[in-house]
Amino acid sequence: MKSLTVLDLLDLDLKEHNALELKCLAGRKGLVREITVPELNRPGLPLNGFYENFAEQRIQLVGRGEYAFLEKLFKEGTTESVEKLFTYTIPCCIFSHNLQPHKYFLEIAEKSQTPVLISSLTSSEISVRLIRLLSNFFAPQQTVHGVLVEVAGSGVLIQGDSGVGKSETALELIERGHRLVADDAVVIKCISGNNLIGSGTNKVIGHHMEIRGLGIINISHIFGVGAIRDEKQIDFVVQLEEWDSSQIYDRIGSHDTTTDILGVKVPYLKIPVKPGRNIPIIIETAALNERLKQKGQYSAxxxxxxxxxxxxxxxxxxxxxxxxxxxxxxx
Amino acid sequence: MKQKTTTIKNRAGIHARPAALIVQTASQFESNIYLEKDSEKINAKSIMGIITLGASYKTDIIVSAEGSDEEEAVEAIAALFEKKFEEE
Known part of the structure; x- marks a missing residue:
């Protein structure tokens, strides 16, 4: 199981609409605490003293309502429930709207080594961004052998035995104006239960391909930045196979076959390879046909x-x- | 050269699925296999050819084959017609 610490959350370099804009105010020693669930909690009930079923493993998000309540508690001096909150090992406490926590609140947090973070975003916005980030992080994933290319807007995962010509096929597709997502090892994540997103294993070594006789080539340098993509939803799987005359291949295509990836059914095509068959063009046509199918037009x-x-x-x-x-x- | 006359016994005639079945069966043989309707003669290993015959219910079709396994080929194809292409 991968783990995400509060420090990772602060260190993430996220762009514009994903940025969390977090700053740490107290409890730096607790930044190593791990976030184990992709969920948030609004600690309204616990602050009022009700700690049954308290979701202590979740990030605690304090918005305007909870903040006003905290202010009231500090004014009245009834802070037992706040102190009790910090007896639990919550991963961290986040204040939205740039709300400055009470001095005493920071003191208790510091004492219990619980990180207190502050963000300029609104509560709803930071919840959306956090949930998106956490569910991406905790999404089930699998690494498969194959090449992922975007062909005419569809994500095509090309699979097949070593030496059947996956990389060469992908190379010709790229040459024809399509895009490479990942070669050889494709990491597939299942997001929100039915969305398969494929990407390379590592951004640093991504978008390189090994072509027999050439060695390792850098696709973005050779074909330009327009020939690559970081991630893409997988729309269908193409299995390349050496032509086997004893096998029966689909001649009509009126029946849809699917394969299972992380519990999601994905359309699956088996394409036999033999000299004289131009596989890239077949895959290109398959991608266009698949798009027609999604629009409800089944040629066959x-x-x-x-x-x-x-x-x-x-x-x-x-x-x-x-x-x-x-x-x-x-x- | 071996020949046999058969009739289409399934109501729907030869549409895509029966055509695929004929092609699959025909492809297992070495011989050149043909289907003949009226004066049209087409290769039984070509799916589009079979469909464009437009062979409907009760049409007579002559199955012919030429090659090392012509006998078995004709019998196998004719058997498909008898079985109504596993329909109905």
Whole structure:
């Protein structure tokens, strides 16, 4: 299990709409405390003295309401519930709206070595950003062997045995204006239960490819920054296979096959490889066809529907002619 | 050269699924296999060819094959027609 400390939370270099804008006010010694659940708690009830079912493992978020209540407690001098809060090992306490905690609050926090953080964001905004960050961090993940490319806007995970030509296929796709997300090892995260996001294992070594005969090449240097992407949702999986004449390959494509990744069903195509078959173009076409399917247009099914209609009308014509001829004979 | 005349026995005729079944079966044989309707003769290993025959219910089809395993090939294809392409 990966772990995320409060210090990591402060150190994260997040951009614009993801930034948490956190500062630490007290309890620096406690910055090593770990966050173990992707959830937040608003400590209204505990501050009022009700500690049953208290979610102590969660980050405690103090907004305007809780702040006003704290101010009232400090004014009246009834601070037992606040002191009790710090007897629990909560990961940290975050104040939103840049609300400055009471001096005494910081003192108790310091004593119990609980980090107190402050952010300029509103409570709802910081909750959204924190939950997003934590659920990304705690999302189930899996590393698979394959190449992830974005083809015509769809995320295509190309898999297959070593030497079947995954990287070469991806290279040609990139050359044709599509984008590389990750080569060889793809980290897949399952976000919000049904969204599979693939990325490279490591940003530093990302967007390099190994091509037999060339060695390791840097895609973003050769093809430009437009040829790469950091992460992409996986829309379907292509399995490349050496052509095996004893195997039956799909000739119609009216049945959808799927494969399971982290419990999510993903459309799956098995494409046989043999000399003379241009795999990149096939994958490109598959990506476009898959987009049509998502829009509700199934080429194969509509084709078959038209065929059946045509055969029916032929049949009706035949029956009509037969009846007509029979009547003529009777006369 | 081996030949056999069959009739289409399933109501829907030869649409995409039966066509795929014919192609799969035909591909297992070495011989060149043909389907003939009226004066049209097409390769039984070509899926689009079979579909464009427009073979509806009760149409007569001549199955023919030429090659080392022509006998078995014709029998196998004709058997599919008899089984109504595993439909109905």
């Amino acid at each position: 099914r509509e084709f078959n529907k038209n065929i059946i209609q045509w055969l029916e009308s032929e049949n009706a014509r035949k029956v009509y002619l037969e009846n007509y001829n029979n009547k003529q004979d009777i006369k």
